[in-house]
Amino acid sequence: MDAVCTVCATDLYDTEQQTCRPCTERVAANLLALAGPEGLYARLADSLHPGSGSSGPAVSGSREAPLPLRLDSLSLAARGGVVTILQTWLIDWHEALGYRHPRWDGDLQQQCDQVVGRLRVLLPWAAEQHGAFDEFSREIAQLRRQCETATGGEKPPRRIGVSCTCGRTLKVTLDTAGVRCPDCSAQYGHSEALRLPLAERRAA
Template identity: 45%
Template structure:
């Protein structure tokens, strides 16, 4: 149970009916939506495997040289890539608590489907009881963004330059960062702390 009155992910204050949870209802809904969309995005990776490939039908008997593969997409399709490995890692973790069951005998797509299904089904338990549900949410949303960027061409989050309070080092952060460590003085900033840092001078940020 969360002894704090703030969401561990977005640090917003929990409402009365959310007290005791680790995540607020809004963050839970965002993670649930990502778990619903991940299988659909994963199934479309094959359409983006070749550089410059169109989604039109293949021409039989073509003598053209095969298009080069996109390694980052191939990596996403792999069992140990940043999609399935993350999903199955959390299924294994939740299995320890008795709230999931890992299936490793199906196709990769079926394993993605099954992992997302069981994680979404037990999300309510995790939000209330899992001690690392904020880390889980971060990794699931990161995997979703990566897949969405490949399939739908979504651009990465825009980085903002801010200044370390201790040594004036410029840090480049995104609005969804979980926290940052200053490379100059090694000061650690949490999510809410790093978002409150002053914007860097334009010349320093260049």
Template identity: 45%
Template sequence: MNDLDTCLRCRHALRDHEAGRHLCNLCEDRTAAHLGAIPGLFERLDQHLARGSSSGPAVSGSKTAPAPLRIGILDMQTERGPILAPLETWVRDWEEAGYAEVNEAGTANDRVGHACRTLRFNLARATAEHPAVDEMAEEVASIWRTLSRIITGETAPRRIAVTCPCQQTLRITLDVRGVTCPACQAEYGHSEVLRLPLAQRRAAA
């Protein structure tokens, strides 16, 4: 049970009906949406394997030599890659508690789909009982962002440097949900960290 009165993910105060939970309703719903979207995004990675490929369908009968594959995306589609492996690690966490079962049969697409459905099915229980559900939500969000940027071609959000009152520089993005200063351990929510002053640029030597 969460003994704090804040969401472990966004650090916003929990409302009365959220008392005792580890995540607020908004963070739970956002995580559920990410888990619902990941399988479809993962399946579309095939369309981006070739360098310079677009999201359109491949044209058969081409007389040109096949484009070299993008190794990073190929790695994402493997059993031990940065998509399937962490998802199934969280499923195994629930499997040990008797609430889930890892599916090691079928294609990578099948396994990603099964893992996401399992995590989504257990999400409500996790927000109330799992002390590391915020870590799972962050990892799921990171997977969703990675896949989304590949599929849509979006670049990573620009980072800016702000200064904590303890003079520690924090590098954040405009969509950051919250951050903890590594120097003084001060915790900032989204609006609070965006109000911190911009860090001064160091003069060139």
């Protein structure tokens, strides 16, 4: 049986181990989008107040005063959000490699840039050998989508229903890496999932 990518379930080339090159490059791009002075994490600070980011202008005349900060942006920007999630993964990778515990310097923006830089350095190793790289890939993609939504960037991709060969309706998007049917356990890669027939819409 041919080896398949743990992220998208497409067949691997002989030069690839565990993860295909497009999936590795996609993770690298998602990490890069988070860091830097123009990155998504830096832009979260500009979307903390009601009326900024993707929520549009504040609506006047409401009976209750709006919250002073937008909680979705705050939860991503504060400790425990984006930076902490990235640092937790880096700690895990360091432990797997037998490296000493990474150190964090500066404020959260500086720590974000540091941890993203280190994750990208270790990304080729993780893509080939880390046992939870598929989970890492999904979590980084989710972080990017959450930040884009909170900062008024791209909206979450539209989910459409497609039919598995067993009849189960599966929800996919245009950037779906892969999907597994919970009923029959069939695994579909990106292109295979998008070629499945559209599920029939049930009458209300």
